[in-house]
Amino acid sequence: MxxxxxxxxxxxxxxxxxxxxxxxxxxxxxxxxxxxxxxxxxxxxxxxxxxxxxxxxxxxxxxxxxxxxxxxxxxxxxxxxxxxxxxxxxxxxxxxxxxxxxxxDSTPLIEVITGPDGVARCGQQLFRRAEHEIRGIDAPPYAQTIDGSMVNSSTAIEDRRVRSRFIHARDAFSRPDATLRIERDIAAGEEVRFLPEAPMKMVLADDQAGLIPLLATPRVLDSCILVHPSALLDALSALFETLWQHAQPFRPGGPADDEAGEFASEEERRIVSLLATGLPDEAIARQLGVGHRTVQRRVQALLVRLGASSRFQAGVLAASRGWWLPGGPE
Missing domain, CATH: 1.10.10.10 (Winged helix-like DNA-binding domain superfamily/Winged helix DNA-binding domain)
Incomplete structure (x- = not known):
């Protein structure tokens, strides 16, 4: 102390x-x-x-x-x-x-940041310097500092009046704790949407700076480009807003009732939410911390309960009943 x-x-x-x-x-x-x-x-x-x-x-x-x-x-x-x-x-x-x-002779509009620790700390600095809004596209791989800490937007802007909007690619759900982390971010006030695929990782701090991977499809996030105000930064901002309009809101499982007075269990709502992202049963099992066969049984029971013949139809019927899931009305 x-x-x-x-x-x-x-x-x-x-x-x-x-x-x-x-x-x-x-x-x-x-x-x-x-x-x-x-x-x-x-x-x-x-x-x-x-x-x-x-x-x-x-x-x-x-x-x-x-x-x-x-x-x-x-x-x-x-x-x-x-x-x-x-x-x-x-x-x-x-x-x-x-x-x-x-x-x-000329001011550089971009800087190359190297090393996982350098990339992670640069991301943390962008979160801290934002005064109005943080925007980003979240997808693997992830960088972390030497002490093992991960870059987290909701923690970095906690107790500050900074809006946070993030788009998550389906690959982001490959991490076992991804759903819980996203639900914590939403509880902290972050707006979250998802897409089946995302063109790149991205973090934008206001309209002053952006961070994107140096490689299009990196296997390890050990190099990034820090973009200063420029036409490139404007293009990244426009790309994010276009993707945001096409992305679907992610709504975590939680108490919600439908107009008919019927309640979906918390587990059912979480399964429906993850089904709507397009995740296979194996990935859903990892997110819920249960066995693969357990998820298969739960999914089959949902299909029967909803009278659905496919996963997609189950999502549509669940939305029509007012269950809280991705893609529902905001």
Missing amino acids: LEVLGLDHWAEVAYFALVDGSPLSVGDLESRTGIEHDALKGALVRLEDRGLISRMAGRPVRYAALPPENAVEVLLLARERDIQRVRALAQRLADRHRKARAGR
Whole structure:
């Protein structure tokens, strides 16, 4: 917790021990914390340097914690001043960067981003810089940062008044947790539609930047093109809006009743929703976390219940009954 103040684990353990009790000698602290002698001595030096503890008069030397509300506040203020200086430096560097680019013969309209970590972090930056709207086409493969975190639009714009619209290709449902993730995004306010196929992955931040794969059909997302305001970015925006008009809304399973008073179970609605995307039984089973034969039995029961002779007809009949599924009225 105190790492933000520049304290390591041993310094934090020693400090908490002093806060919780009366002044202690080095030997007392060793017994109470289990920290080795040399590590403890170094931790005490760091705590003393930061004004969190003080030495008591007498022998042996004992250490006492200074009032945390004052000592910690001083360190926080110092850290805030450091952050302000770094921000000011970042602004100066940004100005220098813009001036350097303006001095070239031509300003590059695209940048190539390489490495899965670089691609993932660039995507995160686009989400954070958006002020009005994030738009995107979601399809495999996916990049992730070195620490394993994935790029997620709804998390990045949480608590911000930024509209989020995403089109998911059918291939996006190949991941076992895809449906749950999409349902969480919808619950967070994201608008989601789906298409059987998508021409490319894409992320657009307002009308200021776009990110697309360097290769048309990458097997691994380790290189992307960052597109700045240009005719290319305008074309990507127009492509998204055209696809959005043709895509069908994805409506997750949830409580809904029809005009006749008949209720579809949550599992039935989720199956119908996934059927409408065109997923085969094996993929639906992965999304629901059940066996393939279980899905086959559920699908057959739905066909019988709806009086349908095909999956497509089942979707049409379910929509006519008011069940909540993709392609229904908005």
